[in-house]
Amino acid sequence: MGSRHADLWLVSAEPLSYDFRSPGRLSRERVRALQVANETFARQLSTVLSTTLRTVVFARVVSVRQVTYDEYIRTVPNPSLLAVLTFESQPGSALFQLPMGVVMSVIDRLLGGAGGRVQPIRALSDIETTLVRDLVQRVAGELTYAFETLASVRADLDSLESNTQFLQIAAPADPVVATEVEVRIGDQAATATLCMSLATLKPILASVDQASAEAAADSRVAAAARTVEQRLQQVEIDVTVSFREVTLTSAEVFSLAVGDVVPLRHPVTEPLLVAADGVTVASATPGSHGKRLAAQIVTP
Template sequence: MAVLSPETPHVHYDFRRPTTLAREQSRALELAFETFGRQWGTQLTSKTRVRAQVSFESVAINTYDDYTRILPPTTVMLLIGLEASASEARGVLQFPAPAGLAWISRMLGGAEQSGDGAPAPLPERGYTPVEQAIVRRLLEDTVDDLRYSFGAQLPGKVAFDSIQHNSQFAQAAAPADLMIVATFRVTVGERCDTATVALPADAILPGLVAPPAEQSTDDTGLRAQLPAVPVQLAVQLAPLPVTAGRVISLAVGDVIRLPHPSHRPLDVVVDGVPIARASAGASGSRRACVVIDTEENAR
């Protein structure tokens, strides 16, 4: 058992701003980010002209301050404007600066390897205006893929904003703003890097839960279609329990004595459940029955 000492700091938890995701929310986000990863990999393959794959790894919810703490001081952060965000927070597509330089080299027909076959060293620095323009062209369709992957979960416009290189000064959101952070493994040719996507929680989470009105509409539609479902209706006598041996020994001419009294109405049955009683009769040249009583059944 852990004992709190007087020196133990107290942490205030705001239940209106949860720091964990429900199972249903996590699953919906995983599906959306997996779709985005496939789309991004396809874009990189077509533009760098080398086989690329983007694999989704994990998703979590963190404050923006906690998210930027795990990023290197110098990196590439593509800021994304989200119309659905109630605050001024923006989304972030982040990847290492050397990775972007390697993609640019591939895009322009260069190679990642030096003369001896070893990977060419790439600097950890911010991009020049020309490099920023090329990266913007390289990833502009990726922003559209993000909007496509989330569909109705991310309403409104999603637009490319700007490129930042210092994670501590990017100011995509307030330090306490909650962000949905997804981690990806990006493989382009022989190079493998880790990238992240961070989206404001207030723009994503509301779309992950269907509103009550939609649930009510679906339920009404189900009730409207239920009367048209076909079922098997039977009119039968009271059943007679017998042994398997008696059934095997049946022969032509045997008389089976039924437990159904002659004055008792027949049972109207649906799927083995009695729902009414009826009296035998005829309708023209066909046998028929007249319902004389109905009954409620809990099943």
């Protein structure tokens, strides 16, 4: 009896965790487009805060990643300023979050204070909520501007919350795109976040996919055109070198016999005509190349 055996291959690699509830649905093109849009939003956020607080504010994107809503909300400090944003003609909603310490510092500066680093961490009062609402409304407008290069969206402030337990803009297992933005106000630094559900981003991502497909199609068309051009450069064609045409009457043609001489009437100083497929492409002078007759191009 023949023996059976199997080869065992061992691959030395670190195991990678994979969450089947949150499959990776963001292609490289999608992530790049969202990265650019969020960087624009961060720049506009720093401009809004700088002009409002009359101090230098820096904001930069730290990361853009896809997680579940439950994973995102568990990373949000409680309490925080939670601004629920809605989009005109689009499903779902988004969440803009700022740490409460930064919000209290902003309120302190709006009321004429110095905005010290030590601020109370608590829910906002009615007066504080009114002050912050105007600022967040401006931030929502900048979100509209940031994403207009991808798709026409209009963001608007729906409500303000402070407790994550009373807020749920998506099911716990729903995929969302979470963007972390580092915000520096003077010597105070904190991390703001922007959470957008994939349902809200679907029209935006569809436009990204369409643009990517069109770019790929254009690339294929350009590659095909280059291939055709290269093949045409290798096609062999017949080239003729001729004297000036001679005009004869029909009677002269029918009277031709062996030994007759037809004058060419081509001046010695006039170049010959070089033609390809009946189309004149150059002028040349007659000569020789070694033992062969040749023509030298003088005018293309």
